[in-house]
Amino acid sequence: MPELPEVELTARNLRAWSLGRVIRRAAARPGTPLRTLTPARLASGLGGQKIEAIERHGKQLFIRLAPSELVLSVHLGMTGRFVHRARGDGVADAPRRRSAKSERMSWTLDDGSVVAFIDPRRFGRVRLESETQARAHPEVKKLGPDAYQVCHEPGGLARVLERLKTPIKVALMDQRRLAGIGNIYASEGLFRAKIAPSLPARDVGKKRAAILAKGLVAAMDESIRLEAGEEVRYVEDPGGWNHFRVYDREGQPCPRCRTPIERTVQAGRSTFFCHRCQAG
């Protein structure tokens, strides 16, 4: 599922495909993930618009259009993804047929290529709104600072975590405090920093918070490097390859000490960790 690194790669791909290009036409299916945004409004709102900028905050994507100054706000949810089809892609194109059922919207660019949004489980969300509306939307307004930025500021993560008695794993995933970390990178960052997922966030302390910030950045950077490509792959994709150190590796040996990786549930989510390495 997409977390900060996957959304960042999506933003980079969208820029490479479409920055500065004009949308010739757009189409969509009614209902989720577009919800109240009707296909007609999407089509009229995107047609003729130039893609001015593509930004990311946490897991949220913003596609800025001109001259309308409208913003297409996109959250990938669990299974959302953008794909690109070059002009003249064959009709017999197999991947295209397979994804046809879950295609929720698409647009054709001025070079004839097509950008499509695929979302099988329909947990994604798409809105077309003004800049002001985009920023004021509860889903965006509630977001904390971007996790990647916070982890690069000295003392940044420590400030986010101080005074929180909630378990560190749960605190890291709270988008109101830190935007972008989800279930996978919370587990991976804690493993790299050798911190027990159940430790109250306020007990992490400044020194270990700095180590944790480094661990999170390292885990995210590694994914950005390994998962880069025209189609961003998620771990659970068919044929997808789990490059993570502990995520979804219950029972497998810890890459550091060979102790079997354990799985627990925190706030309704799977946590993977090494009991021996992450004792404190």
Added chain:
DNA sequence: AACGGAACCTGAAAGC
């Protein structure tokens, strides 16, 4: 404020 749990969805995987 903070937490737990259900709901939203569908497909893959496991169970029968």
Added chain:
DNA sequence: TGCTTTCAGGTTCCGT
């Protein structure tokens, strides 16, 4: 084999 159940997870919402 084929039908049914379970599970996964980002986020919101509801209730305690």
